[in-house]
Amino acid sequence: MVKKMLKKDFVGKVLKFGESKGLKDMEIYYDSSRELSIKTYQGNIDNFSVSNSEGVSFRALHNDKMGYAYTEKVDDSSIPFLVEEAMQNAIIIDSDDEENIYIGSDEYEEINNYNPILDQVTEEQKIQLTLDLEKEAMSLDDRIQSVQYCAYGDVTGETNIINSKGLSLSTKSNIAFAYVGVVAKNGDDLKTGMAYKATNDFFKIDSKEIAKEAVKEAVSMLGAESVQSGNYPIILRNNVACDLLESFSDVFSAENVQKNLSQLKHKIGQKIASDNLNIIDNPHMEDGFASTPFDGEGYPTQIKKVIENGILKTYLHNLKTSEKDGVSSTGNASRGSYKSIIDISPSNFFIENGTYSMDDMINGIDKGLLLIELQGLHSGLNSVSGDFSLACYGYLVEEGKISKPVNQITVSGNFFKMIKNIEMIGNDLKFGLPAGSYFGAPSLKIKELSIAGK
Amino acid sequence: MLRKDVIENILDAALSTGGDFSEIFVEDKTNTGISLIGGKIEHTVSGRDYGIGIRIFDGFFSVYAYTNSVNEKDLIETAKKAATAVRKMKQKGVQTINYQMVDQLVNPIEIYPDTVNKGKKVDIMQRAYNAANTYDKIITQVTVHYLDSHQKILVANSEGVCKEDIRVRTRLAIQSVASSNGEMQSGYFGPGSGKGFEFFENLDVEWYGKEASRIAKAMVFAEYSSSGKMPVVIDNGFGGVIFHEACGHGLEATSVAKGNSVFAGKLGQQVASSLVTAVDDGTIPNGWGSSNIDDEGNDTARNILIENGILKNYMVDKLNGRRMFMEATGSSRRQSYRFAPTSRMTNTFITNGQSTKEEIISNTEQGLYAKYMGGGSVNPATGEFNFAVMEGYRIENGKITSPLRGATLIGTGLDVLGKIDMVGNNLELGQGMCGSASGSIPTNVGQPMIRVSEIIVGGRNGEENA
Numbered sequence: 031m032v033k034k035m036l037k038k039d040f041v042g043k044v045l046k047f048g049e050s051k052g053l054k055d056m057e058i059y060y061d062s063s064r065e066l067s068i069k070t071y072q073g074n075i076d077n078f079s080v081s082n083s084e085g086v087s088f089r090a091l092h093n094d095k096m097g098y099a100y101t102e103k104v105d106d107s108s109i110p111f112l113v114e115e116a117m118q119n120a121i122i123i124d125s126d127d128e129e130n131i132y133i134g135s136d137e138y139e140e141i142n143n144y145n146p147i148l149d150q151v152t153e154e155q156k157i158q159l160t161l162d163l164e165k166e167a168m169s170l171d172d173r174i175q176s177v178q179y180c181a182y183g184d185v186t187g188e189t190n191i192i193n194s195k196g197l198s199l200s201t202k203s204n205i206a207f208a209y210v211g212v213v214a215k216n217g218d219d220l221k222t223g224m225a226y227k228a229t230n231d232f233f234k235i236d237s238k239e240i241a242k243e244a245v246k247e248a249v250s251m252l253g254a255e256s257v258q259s260g261n262y263p264i265i266l267r268n269n270v271a272c273d274l275l276e277s278f279s280d281v282f283s284a285e286n287v288q289k290n291l292s293q294l295k296h297k298i299g300q301k302i303a304s305d306n307l308n309i310i311d312n313p314h315m316e317d318g319f320a321s322t323p324f325d326g327e328g329y330p331t332q333i334k335k336v337i338e339n340g341i342l343k344t345y346l347h348n349l350k351t352s353e354k355d356g357v358s359s360t361g362n363a364s365r366g367s368y369k370s371i372i373d374i375s376p377s378n379f380f381i382e383n384g385t386y387s388m389d390d391m392i393n394g395i396d397k398g399l400l401l402i403e404l405q406g407l408h409s410g411l412n413s414v415s416g417d418f419s420l421a422c423y424g425y426l427v428e429e430g431k432i433s434k435p436v437n438q439i440t441v442s443g444n445f446f447k448m449i450k451n452i453e454m455i456g457n458d459l460k461f462g463l464p465a466g467s468y469f470g471a472p473s474l475k476i477k478e479l480s481i482a483g484k
Numbered sequence: 485m486l487r488k489d490v491i492e493n494i495l496d497a498a499l500s501t502g503g504d505f506s507e508i509f510v511e512d513k514t515n516t517g518i519s520l521i522g523g524k525i526e527h528t529v530s531g532r533d534y535g536i537g538i539r540i541f542d543g544f545f546s547v548y549a550y551t552n553s554v555n556e557k558d559l560i561e562t563a564k565k566a567a568t569a570v571r572k573m574k575q576k577g578v579q580t581i582n583y584q585m586v587d588q589l590v591n592p593i594e595i596y597p598d599t600v601n602k603g604k605k606v607d608i609m610q611r612a613y614n615a616a617n618t619y620d621k622i623i624t625q626v627t628v629h630y631l632d633s634h635q636k637i638l639v640a641n642s643e644g645v646c647k648e649d650i651r652v653r654t655r656l657a658i659q660s661v662a663s664s665n666g667e668m669q670s671g672y673f674g675p676g677s678g679k680g681f682e683f684f685e686n687l688d689v690e691w692y693g694k695e696a697s698r699i700a701k702a703m704v705f706a707e708y709s710s711s712g713k714m715p716v717v718i719d720n721g722f723g724g725v726i727f728h729e730a731c732g733h734g735l736e737a738t739s740v741a742k743g744n745s746v747f748a749g750k751l752g753q754q755v756a757s758s759l760v761t762a763v764d765d766g767t768i769p770n771g772w773g774s775s776n777i778d779d780e781g782n783d784t785a786r787n788i789l790i791e792n793g794i795l796k797n798y799m800v801d802k803l804n805g806r807r808m809f810m811e812a813t814g815s816s817r818r819q820s821y822r823f824a825p826t827s828r829m830t831n832t833f834i835t836n837g838q839s840t841k842e843e844i845i846s847n848t849e850q851g852l853y854a855k856y857m858g859g860g861s862v863n864p865a866t867g868e869f870n871f872a873v874m875e876g877y878r879i880e881n882g883k884i885t886s887p888l889r890g891a892t893l894i895g896t897g898l899d900v901l902g903k904i905d906m907v908g909n910n911l912e913l914g915q916g917m918c919g920s921a922s923g924s925i926p927t928n929v930g931q932p933m934i935r936v937s938e939i940i941v942g943g944r945n946g947e948e949n950a
Binding site: 071074075076077078079080081082083084085096097098099100101102103104105108111115118119121122123124125126127176178213220221222256259289290291293369370371405406408409410412414415417419420421437438439440441442480481482483484 | 512518521522524525526527528529530531532533534535544545546547548549550551552553554562565566569602603606624625661663666667668669670708711712713742743744746822824858859860861863865866868869870871872889890891892894895940941942943944
């Protein structure tokens with residue numbers, strides 16, 4: 031409570047100081063979080079970390095331009111820094127884009143992303159879960175040589191937006207996650223596997239299930255070999271399809287479209303993907319870690335289809351880009367943190383489930399590959415050109431069956447071409463680890479991609 | 485940054501449950517970031533990062549806590565809360581700390597960027613933009629990012645260390661996009677340093693701008709690289725990312741101490757071709773990855789990792805050093821107070837060999853010439869790495885011929901190190917950001933031109949049936 035009072039007091043002082051400098055349109059974005067993490071190594075707790083942190087972003091219109099400044103030192107000494115730096119920053123901006131402080135709306139969706147029970151789980155329970163996870167992972171298969179990492183973590187965060195136009199919004203959320211990475215060994219052959227679970231219901235974290243998945247993955251890759259280079263029909267397992275969707279999600283940002291950095295320019299209403307493809311941005315999704323009643327500018331969030339039956343329906347907008355295009359904001363203004371400027375990001379962004387099971391997809395393949403992991407996503411793809419060339423591994427599929435593990439190969443193609451060649455969409459929608467946005471996809475069967483190996 | 489008695493009280497509170505070592509890290513950092521898109525300044529942010537990290541050891545067990553709070557009571561509370569994770573009773577005292585401001589020997593700063601008018605920073609960006617944009621009509625978009633940061637740190641521990649240091653970093657990043665017939669390709673250059681604003685004043689900004697555009701133009705007209713095993717010549721500078729990924733991460737105590745590295749237990753053994761000598765040197769004057777002291781308060785050092793192919797040393801931090809029975813090597817780093825420090829690379833490079841650039845190319849019958857590399861990643865447990873070639877060319881009959889795009893190199897560290905069969909004499913460093921256990925930190929990679937006799941190149945196989 032004391033902390034809350036201090037914060038309100040601080041906000042008042044900043045706005046007052048800004049007014050004294052002649053500022054009219056101002057906004058304060060305040061973020062605070064509490065985190066815990068537990069790591070184990072060989073049957074013991076190896077590392078324990080706790081934190082309490084906060085930060086404040088200030089932005090204001092000065093000479094019709096938006097200036098930003100932030101601080102993690104939330105006390106009176108930072109007030110002149112915030113206001114004066116934001117003003118100086120506004121002065122050097124010469125973009126013609128209009129950025130404004132939002133007046134607020136009467137309607138915001140109720141979102142419940144905070145589970146109070148998580149706060150009642152004791153540290154002992156969390157430690158036990160982490161120890162159990164490591165133990166399970168070591169005991170499931172003789173070929174598991176070691177646990178590379180094993181951890182539990184939880185985060186509780188609160189976000190507030192308060193502005194000089196009378197808007198005052200707040201939202202709170204929490205999340206817990208556990209993950210484990212194992213090394214399987216057979217002779218000189220080493221293979222790794224990892225698995226995770228993220229939820230804000232602690233009791234849904236099943237250490238056995240996570241351990242089983244990681245172990246299965248590592249062991250299944252033992253004995254993997256490269257394959258002959260060539261073009262193959264490819265199944266992207268749900269996590270792989272999700273990684274690609276996430277990596278190319280920038281192309282849906284109206285900011286990138288307007289800055290000539292997306293090939294989706296002038297494509298609204300056009301067919302850009304297979305008929306069966308639907309991509310949805312749903313900020314109100316239950317158990318969606320990116321669910322929120324308002325976006326980074328305080329604008330109400332809304333559910334929309336970005337691609338419907340292969341047709342591009344909308345870009346993702348914030349206030350600035352929507353004004354420029356003469357449309358309404360889609361409520362996708364984002365702030366990575368108080369350190370960032372207003373940008374555009376998806377919320378819970380996913381490819382809608384299709385009807386096919388994994389077996390259906392595998393059955394139809396005479397000779398192809400099922401990819402289960404991509405590597406080097408931060409360097410091996412280019413969202414401007416759509417090209418990707420990535421190290422990967424998975425299984426060879428022959429005559430409708432998985433025949434053997436494959437690694438030391440790369441897969442390459444072009445995202446914009448690939449989404450036109452989706453032959454089957456799976457019914458196994460899975461979400462990745464949340465990080466601001468929350469991406470999901472079912473497995474996809476692609477007509478053909480290029481594989482480099484032997 | 486904090487009074488001596490306050491520091492001692494915090495270190496004491498951290499040991500109150502029987503830990504055998506405590507440490508405090510205080511950070512106060514100001515940052516400026518300016519973005520220019522299409523010739524106009526689009527946005528700019530300045531900020532102040534401020535916080536305190538407390539670390540406690542009990543044997544191999546470590547505790548970490550951080551907060552942004554500035555008052556003594558909160559800090560003691562945080563230290564005590566962290567200490568509850570150590571469940572012993574006895575208390576070990578704190579040695580009297582000796583406060584010391586570290587001399588700026590490695591990274592002397594002439595002009596602190598916070599003293600420079602923002603207009604001057606914008607001028608540098610405009611110069612880069614103009615050079616990149618006017619390079620050729622095919623260039624359709626240019627973005628320029630300017631970054632400077634001024635980090636003040638204090639690190640003190642229960643063994644009596646108490647040091648304050650200053651790190652200034654400056655960087656300009658230029659991205660050009662070339663478009664032709666509906667194809668878009670980009671080129672990038674991002675020079676950076678551990679200097680003050682003088683870095684920009686002495687930088688050939690126009691050259692970097694033109695180079696980013698030249699790469700984009702070359703790649704928009706390039707064909708897709710073919711696939712398969714072939715000899716690969718990797719040029720100097722950022723090409724050193726191959727050593728960084730294929731080997732450097734596996735030599736960090738972070739993975740070696742727990743046996744999660746293919747290089748664990750191999751000290752004194754041949755791990756690379758005898759042509760390879762590799763060094764991690766945190767003392768290069770004003771280097772992008774240099775600092776006066778590391779984030780545990782140890783002096784930075786020049787560490788020989790591999791000498792003539794023999795593994796000589798790892799990069800070791802205090803905690804992992806306990807497991808390995810090895811001394812810290814001055815390479816313990818962290819992104820900020822939010823991360824416990826661990827062994828990381830600083831400026832890591834393969835040293836000069838005997839061959840000239842011309843000799844290496846003319847001795848290569850067929851293969852791939854990787855002029856500029858993009859980034860990459862590695863799985864230290866298996867040594868499997870991958871990285872992207874940003875600008876590539878075909879080598880035919882000992883000559884560099886047509887441009888190639890979309891090549892990815894994959895392999896395993898030990899295999900590729902053994903297959904380095906020519907090392908050039910044109911060592912250069914290139915700047916990157918390296919993400920790992922203790923966050924994202926500035927690191928230099930580097931090498932002279934090298935040739936790997938055989939490596940898997942991932943590209944395309946003829947026309948995609950799309």
